[in-house]
Amino acid sequence: MGISIRVRGLHKEFGDVAAVRGLDLEVRTGECFGLLGPNGAGKTTTLEILEGLQTATRGEVEVLGRTWEKAGNALRERIGVVLQENLLSDKLTVRETLELFRSFYSQGPDTEELLALLQLTDKSDSWVVRLSGGQRQRLSIACSLAGDPELIFMDEPTTGLDPQSRRALWQLISAFRARGRTVVFTTHYMDEAEQLCDRVAVVDKGQVIAVGTPAELVASLGGEHVVELTTQPALGPPDFESVAGVTAARTTLTGRLALSVSRPHLALPSILARIAERGAELSGLTTRNATLEDVFVSLTGRNLRD
Incomplete structure (x- = not known):
């Protein structure tokens, strides 16, 4: 099994505040990998560095065998991102939003397929501003899949989803993995991590303090x-x-x-x-x-x- 993400000695400081402090991490190709930790542990900052949205203060980061400094545009074609908060345009319809995101990539599913996949077909002509919080989150996930990514990052993707939509997303993640793709996500829902993750890393104060399968970590008690x-x-x-x-x-x-x-x-x-x-x-x-x-x-x- 190959390595999709390799991180060594990652540090990120914001002025005098150290958000990440020497974090080490490896994510294998084809696995669902979870980052667990309290608010302020450095999970979102770490994801943003892996996604190319933040630059590290120091340390080594490889995503899909490349670095953001040398292959930023190529990496953006190969990954999908679901942010904790989305800033989609309120005055576009759901269909227009997906068509816009699909235009950013050279390949990927068509708009109708994305609408059906995230159960948004009946909302295709609705303005984004009129969507519920759960519907907006599903639209954000659909946008992340517009380029048929090899690797997808999700920062608390099921927050705000109703139980049925949450279970549907679990099935979507499982199907994505079954195609040999890689998922990295953060969550506060322990049942979610235990159901979906091949391995999890516990992050605290900007460092990984434990990593393993859910069963291995529970057994460590x-x-x-x-x-x-x-x-x-x-x-x-x-x-x-x-x-x-x-x-x-x-x-x-x-x-x-x-x-x-x-x-x-x-x-x-x-x-x-x-x-x-x-x-x-x-x-x-x-x-x-x-x-x-x-x-x-x-x-x-x-x-x-x-």
């Missing part, structure tokens, strides 16, 4: 399940760190205790015994599968939306 509980009086993570079967303990934003465990049915008796030893009473308990958000909190001590 040392437990594939999470026991969440509340007690009266409230107990803290230190009360459970030495309990048999508990691999990690933390407090959630809602004040519940979250304990990572491999085998809930074996760990629960020890957890309940520890609560009794501390003279507390159990007031709430749930179990669930560990998620990528648990991975992020474990690595950084923060939630994805912090």
Whole structure:
């Protein structure tokens, strides 16, 4: 499998603010690759550098085996971009917008195909200003596909989409990948990353702090399940760190205790015994599968939306 993106020692500063701090990254050809992290982690800045919209302060960036400095025009023919916010012309119709974007490329699907693909045929003669937020987002995605790209970048592409449109976009991404194309996207939806991504990179403070398949990252917690509980009086993570079967303990934003465990049915008796030893009473308990958000909190001590 080839490499579609290679980044080494990427830095980007805006005055005294360092948005990206020595980021390293490789994306394989034909995979769906996700960037996860909180707001301000450097994800969007990194994408904009990969898309040729920003220049790096220093570091090496190769996209499809080329650099933006030497092959900018050629790269623009081969990639598609879905920005976090689009600035499409309000006074063009949906059809006119797609025809405009299609004219930028030497090859690609025709306008009718793009309209059908993003379920916009019935809105083809509507002005962009009259579209809903979800419809505008679908139009933005259609524009990104106008040149039949080998590689597509998507910055939170399903924000604002209704559940049906979101699922339709998932299918579109899967079909795009099935043709051997590459997808790089950011998201705050963990189910999205787990469903779509071959691999994900966790980004924090401008650096990649972990990378792997969703399953590999969840397994790195040392437990594939999470026991969440509340007690009266409230107990803290230190009360459970030495309990048999508990691999990690933390407090959630809602004040519940979250304990990572491999085998809930074996760990629960020890957890309940520890609560009794501390003279507390159990007031709430749930179990669930560990998620990528648990991975992020474990690595950084923060939630994805912090």
